[in-house]
Amino acid sequence: MKYLLIIPLMLLMACGQQQADVTTETAGAALGAGQSGVKDETSKPDVVRVAVNSNVHKTLVAALQAAQYVDALSNAGPFTVFAPTDDAFANLPAGTVENLVKPENRETLQNILEYHVYVGNIREDQIRDGMSLNQVNLDNVTLNVSADGKITVNGANVIGSVSASNGTVYVIDTVLLPPDKN
Numbered sequence: 001m002k003y004l005l006i007i008p009l010m011l012l013m014a015c016g017q018q019q020a021d022v023t024t025e026t027a028g029a030a031l032g033a034g035q036s037g038v039k040d041e042t043s044k045p046d047v048v049r050v051a052v053n054s055n056v057h058k059t060l061v062a063a064l065q066a067a068q069y070v071d072a073l074s075n076a077g078p079f080t081v082f083a084p085t086d087d088a089f090a091n092l093p094a095g096t097v098e099n100l101v102k103p104e105n106r107e108t109l110q111n112i113l114e115y116h117v118y119v120g121n122i123r124e125d126q127i128r129d130g131m132s133l134n135q136v137n138l139d140n141v142t143l144n145v146s147a148d149g150k151i152t153v154n155g156a157n158v159i160g161s162v163s164a165s166n167g168t169v170y171v172i173d174t175v176l177l178p179p180d181k182n
Contacts, residue, residue, distance in 0.1 A: 044165040047081045048073045051169065059089040059097060066101035067110045077166030078121035080133070082141070082153050084175045092175055111137050115178040121167045127151055139178045 048070055051057040060083055064070050073079060089097050100109045114137035122133065131143040144152045151158040156174035 044163075046074050046166045047077070047079050047164045047169050050162050050164050051081075051083055054083075054171075056085045056087070056171070057083055059086045060084060063089075063097070063101060063109060063113060066103075067106060067113050069110070069113055073117070073166075075166065077119070079167035080118040080120060080122040081167065081169045082116045082156070082158075082172050082176060083169050084116070084156075084172050085159075088156075088173050088175050111178055112175070115139055115141070115176050123163075123168060124151070124161055137178055141176065 045053060048061075048064065051061050051064070064073065073081070099105060100112070115135050117136045118133045118141075119136060127143050127145055129143075129145040132140045133143065134140050141154050146152075151170070153170070153172060154176055156172040156176060158170045159173055160171040162169045162171070
């Protein structure tokens with residue numbers, strides 16, 4: 001009879017230990033944070049980490065944070081992202097970026113950022129001259145390839161590309177602005 005009481009007690013203790021192990025395993029992620037809160041220094045970086053680790057995409061990262069898109073682009077994807085450099089943002093009219101990151105302009109900022117993202121991974125060897133991609137905001141961009149192999153997207157020069165765990169990031173020299181619907 002004594003053993004009948006000890007066995008359930010041991011099982012309860014074992015279950016409690018298992019729960020503690022699970023809690024310890026998730027300690028690498030910030031509580032309440034989404035996918036972007038997971039700390040992983042060994043895997044290939046996702047498209048957001050590529051931008052965060054870049055010294056020429058600080059404005060893009062700030063815009064992604066203001067639009068609340070960091071977690072969405074940290075997910076599995078795959079994504080093709082056209083990532084304007086800080087200089088590209090600096091070429092916009094004065095005050096544009098500061099205005100876009102205001103909370104009341106979040107929807108406009110989201111539309112612009114969505115125009116830079118295609119759901120699917122388009123590698124450089126898959127790009128064809130005149131190729132059209134329907135972006136996340138449902139507007140199209142056109143990719144062109146010159147005779148010497150240089151790639152443009154809506155006229156913006158692709159100045160580099162980085163393969164990420166969830167897609168490809170194309171570094172571009174111009175901010176893409178969606179077509180005006182009016």
